[in-house]
Amino acid sequence: MRRRTAILAGAGAIAAVGATQVWGSRTRSAVREEVRAIDAPGSNAGQMQVPSVGTPMIVDLFATWCAPCATQMEALSTAHANHGEQVRFISVTNERLGGGFDADDVAAWWRSHGGAWTVAIDEGSNVMRAVQATGLPYLVGFDADGQIQVSHGGIASVAEVESMARAVG
Amino acid sequence: MQRRALLRAGGVGIVAGLSGCLGGNGTQLARQEYATDPQNLPYPTWGEQVPEVTLPDPITGDEVETTAVGLPAVYTFFFSHCMSVCPILIGTLRNAQTAVGGTAHEDMVRFLPITFDPQRDDAARLQQYAADMNVDLTMGNWSFLRPRGVDRAKAVVSDRFGVVFDRTEETDDGYMFAHTALTLIVNADAIVERAYRTGSPDEGQIIADIEALTG
Numbered sequence: 001m002r003r004r005t006a007i008l009a010g011a012g013a014i015a016a017v018g019a020t021q022v023w024g025s026r027t028r029s030a031v032r033e034e035v036r037a038i039d040a041p042g043s044n045a046g047q048m049q050v051p052s053v054g055t056p057m058i059v060d061l062f063a064t065w066c067a068p069c070a071t072q073m074e075a076l077s078t079a080h081a082n083h084g085e086q087v088r089f090i091s092v093t094n095e096r097l098g099g100g101f102d103a104d105d106v107a108a109w110w111r112s113h114g115g116a117w118t119v120a121i122d123e124g125s126n127v128m129r130a131v132q133a134t135g136l137p138y139l140v141g142f143d144a145d146g147q148i149q150v151s152h153g154g155i156a157s158v159a160e161v162e163s164m165a166r167a168v169g
Numbered sequence: 170m171q172r173r174a175l176l177r178a179g180g181v182g183i184v185a186g187l188s189g190c191l192g193g194n195g196t197q198l199a200r201q202e203y204a205t206d207p208q209n210l211p212y213p214t215w216g217e218q219v220p221e222v223t224l225p226d227p228i229t230g231d232e233v234e235t236t237a238v239g240l241p242a243v244y245t246f247f248f249s250h251c252m253s254v255c256p257i258l259i260g261t262l263r264n265a266q267t268a269v270g271g272t273a274h275e276d277m278v279r280f281l282p283i284t285f286d287p288q289r290d291d292a293a294r295l296q297q298y299a300a301d302m303n304v305d306l307t308m309g310n311w312s313f314l315r316p317r318g319v320d321r322a323k324a325v326v327s328d329r330f331g332v333v334f335d336r337t338e339e340t341d342d343g344y345m346f347a348h349t350a351l352t353l354i355v356n357a358d359a360i361v362e363r364a365y366r367t368g369s370p371d372e373g374q375i376i377a378d379i380e381a382l383t384g
Contacts, residue, residue, distance in 0.1 A: 063256070063260060064303075065256060065260065065301050065302050065303065066256065067252070068252060094260070094264070094372075095260070095263075095264065095303065096263075096264040096267040096268060097267070098267040098268075098270055098271070099263075099266065099267040099270050099303060099304075099305035099308070100303070100305055101267070101303040105303075123264075124372060124373050125261070125264070125371075125372045125373075126373075128369070129369070129371060129372075132369075133369065134254075134257070134368050134369045135253045135254065135257060135368070135369075136256070136257070
């Protein structure tokens, strides 16, 4: 190690504003991860695949400690009410259960923030790593072929979430 | 930092002897490859001693000497008001803590996140932050370390560990920092085994590193 001042990796290191990325039509997603849905409002316990081929999907990566993720729930709720029949919504946390934190804690957070769709645990952060999310919240839109069409880092507005839903649905 | 051989005394040396040194430089894991000559990197890399500093854990009042931990340790650098990178880094360490919890590795590793915002990250704040992030302080393997003052934070975090941070403009949540991200895996002999300079470190890899170092 040389003692010297390192150059900061840009302001992106603290990017807090949302940004949408439209993936090229040739993008081929190799994402295929298994997550564990829990019992919570709108959600039934069970293993499931992300993405689920045959079903367009909006995946919301969140954590219960993440204040912006709580804020994100309002826009997601509106978009889910308007597009939930065409596009499957799923929220996924990478928080590992244990150490006094369990599925009931996730369900309680979910309930208090008005969640009404599938909520799942991704132990190992496999989805987050697969979609190269570097912060939370992070939204990914998969089309019915399981390909990523659009992603959004940071808080997305209702219009942005609905635009994502239209892009994949 | 100069690369130098370290003579370890007593029990620590015995531990190293039992676990074996892969590189002949005190390491146990295979060489980590870097995109550039590690001599030019601002942070400590594979085979180098962890910067030797002593920092207080404001919650317990303990003083932690980085070169005398005597167990493998995981370091990262953060401030608790951070909304973007830091909670991912702390969340990754928390997930690793949970993964080793209740296993033979639980008492064989220390998690040592160092704040570079000592003005706000006092004992009460860090205790609340631990609760918010679901860190289990009762496990006894986690210590938030807090340099005594802004100058000391610069001296330790920037100058010794090569993690630079610059205070930015005030926001509704107070001031923030632009900063680089670093997670270090250090062995029981205080030699760096892995340096992950990313805001989204691979949780599975970190757990595997810990398990490899804790036998």
